Amino acid sequence: MGAKAKLLNAVKYIGSFLLVVGSIVFSFGFFGSGSGVLTAIGIGTVMGAVFIFLMGVFFVITEELLGKIDHREKMTN
Incomplete structure (x- = not known):
């Protein structure tokens, strides 16, 4: 398995774990306890999960595109 696939798998699992945890915290804060603090923490955790996933992708x-550009330069020289 290449480094790109390992990075994508790691980002996928970490992002989904944080997304589930954030959704649970948000749901508990919004519906269960009515606490604004838990709701805000849940929203922040979900946004962090999305950010981590998008940055990993x-x-x-970027690594794939740089590899293609480097490969083209080697082919032309």
Whole structure:
């Protein structure tokens, strides 16, 4: 398994774990206890999970594009 696939798997699992935890905290804060603090923590955790996932995908795409550009330069020389 390549480094890109390992990074994507790690980002996928970490992002989904944080998304589930954030959703549970948000649901408990919004519906269960009515606490604004728990609701805000849940929203922040969900936003953090999305941010981590998007940054991981961005890193993999950037690495892939740089590899293609490097490969093209080697082919032309």
